[in-house]
Amino acid sequence: MKKPLRIGLILLLISVLVFYGIYWAFYDMNRLPKGDLISEIVSPDGEYTLKAYLVNGGATVAYCIRGELNYNLRNKKPKTIYWNYRETEAKVEWKDKDTVVINGHLLNVEKEVYDWRREN
Template sequence: MTAHATVKGAKRKKIVKIVLIISFIFVGFVGYGIYWAFFDMKSLPTGEYVTEETSPDGAYTLKAYVTSTSLSADAVRGELVFNERKGKTKNIYWNYRESTAKIEWLDNKTVSINGHTLEVPNEKFDFRNQ
């Protein structure tokens, strides 16, 4: 093999590596975009306020909202409010084909929303992941 052929081979390998890296970055961005648009609970629609219930110890409040669009059935979003953290919130419930919310605190950290029992603040229910 000549020195010229070795240089060409090295350039070709470098180009292949760059193309692969760019492809992986592109696939990563597309994958994250799909996750954000369809599965991230932070990007749910706000909806109209329906009801709320506060935990027995007052540490949490669960607020329920119903979203209605002409293109799909109603859905209920449950937003957990951390009362001791100046109103920090977190979506913990999202269920399709519901227009009401029955919230019942079973104890200080266990809540039932329309029959789905969750341990707060870490558990979530999202119909898209069932």
């Protein structure tokens, strides 16, 4: 393999690792703090339970709300579908079996997530 090609591949690999590291450290919703459970709301057909957690970020960070989708009828791992900053309450309303409104954000629970960090 020629030296310029090898250097190019090494630089590409380093770039990919750096970008993945940034995503993992700052945007991966699986790394969010758990928080304290404040409510549980079951979907109309009983397939899902949305658990809302209040997360205390500490002395210098405002409270956040984390919404976790739990699968009642399927053997799937829970996933975080909602993360919003500067909130202390979770107003949750199921619109139908797959659609939920959390503090004014409409989400299809199978396809969408809301993360305030991606809005800025």
